[in-house]
């Protein structure tokens with residue numbers, strides 16, 4: 492059975508395989524970082540924790556935002572376009588964002604966690620299917636857990652549709668999201684970021700988040716076949 496929920500409460504209550512969805516921009520940024528060679532991304536709650544991990548050498552660079560903006564001391568913001576031409580070969584990165592990474596950290600009832608967005612949609616569907624039958628919860632994180640983000644909701648519906656074997660028209664999907672889901676109040680969301688975030692299936696892996704020594708570690712999981 493596939494269930495769709497929204498916001499932090501849905502992440503808190505989710506069980507089974509959980510896909511935490513954040514299209515603009517956390518999990519598109521994470522996908523681009525992994526595609527550009529990063530080996531792991533440690534997802535953390537706090538800015539101070541991120542900076543401390545980097546200082547301890549447990550990660551090489553910090554990515555993220557608060558109020559959409561790169562925090563002081565961070566190497567990059569939460570922007571896929573900003574890192575599109577950067578290489579992170581073999582690096583462990585550290586990411587913290589207002590909604591996406593927060594949702595991952597809240598999904599304590601999950602048996603498996605994926606960080607979902609359009610760029611990894613098909614790989615995420617195939618990874619879930621490869622893991623075998625079981626309950627799946629799709630969590631559209633939205634904006635600050637109060638207002639629905641159309642792109643996250645649409646991505647959840649799209650993933651549910653693909654999990655059911657249907658094939659929504661990708662061109663129609665891109666047009667719908669591009670014309671419907673632009674957040675006018677988000678000044679930090681550039682046209683370049685939007686373009687990156689709408690590249691359906693542009694990476695060949697799902698983002699699997701596993702807990703290692705209490706830390707949430709995202710890696711690229713390439714589904715079989």
Ligand SMILES: O=C(O)[C@H](CS(=O)(=O)O)OP(=O)(O)O
Nearest residue numbers: 515516517559588589590591
């Ligand atoms: O950086 C983002 O796009 C958002 C923060 S805001 O909604 O732009 O203020 O963070 P995310 O966790 O990626 O939703």
